Amino acid sequence: MTQFTRRAFSLSLVSTAALVGCATPPVHAPDEVSRLANGITALNPSIDPAEALRAADIGINYPKVLRQQYGVTDSAIVHNIKVNAGSRPRGLCWHWAEDMQKRLEQENFQTLITHRAIANAHTRLLIDHSTVIVSAVGDEFDEGMVLDPWRFSGILYWAPTLQDEKYTWVHRQEVFAWKRARGILKASDPSSEPIPTS
Numbered sequence: 001m002t003q004f005t006r007r008a009f010s011l012s013l014v015s016t017a018a019l020v021g022c023a024t025p026p027v028h029a030p031d032e033v034s035r036l037a038n039g040i041t042a043l044n045p046s047i048d049p050a051e052a053l054r055a056a057d058i059g060i061n062y063p064k065v066l067r068q069q070y071g072v073t074d075s076a077i078v079h080n081i082k083v084n085a086g087s088r089p090r091g092l093c094w095h096w097a098e099d100m101q102k103r104l105e106q107e108n109f110q111t112l113i114t115h116r117a118i119a120n121a122h123t124r125l126l127i128d129h130s131t132v133i134v135s136a137v138g139d140e141f142d143e144g145m146v147l148d149p150w151r152f153s154g155i156l157y158w159a160p161t162l163q164d165e166k167y168t169w170v171h172r173q174e175v176f177a178w179k180r181a182r183g184i185l186k187a188s189d190p191s192s193e194p195i196p197t198s
Contacts, residue, residue: 067154
């Protein structure tokens with residue numbers, strides 16, 4: 001990479017970080033856990049409202065724990081730069097998705113299942129973005145609820161998968177298959193590894 005290319009790349013990262021840093025995070029209402037629980041329950045009549053409430057509580061509150069563990073003090077993009085530079089241990093979008101999925105799966109839900117999805121994988125202009133989605137057991141990820149803690153640095157963004165205002169989600173395994181077929185899936189990419197069982 002030439003010095004000019006490195007400088008242009010650095011300027012584009014700083015510009016992107018500045019723009020993303022201006023994005024207004026959602027303001028959670030005092031009843032946000034109840035609102036999310038109702039949204040999850042409404043996905044499918046088979047969902048146990050008590051499980052939806054537990055999932056919603058984790059969705060709203062666990063990202064606050066992760067934010068502290070990751071040492072997040074900036075916007076998501078700025079924090080990504082710090083992780084990639086080695087000054088923060090975790091906090092890339094797939095870290096948030098992985099840790100959220102692990103925490104949700106500790107509940108051993110009987111009526112809910114987690115999925116992983118990726119957006120922007122099919123474009124060279126944008127960076128891949130990962131999230132976790134919850135749905136009723138037997139439903140597909142696109143019938144679920146996006147739980148995205150990365151977008152606003154630990155303040156949960158949530159919406160039905162097909163109603164996400166910013167991202168079009170593709171199942172993670174489909175993205176990996178597409179990348180494998182094109183020879184662009186890195187064998188050492190930890191985000192492509194299955195979630196470890198504990």
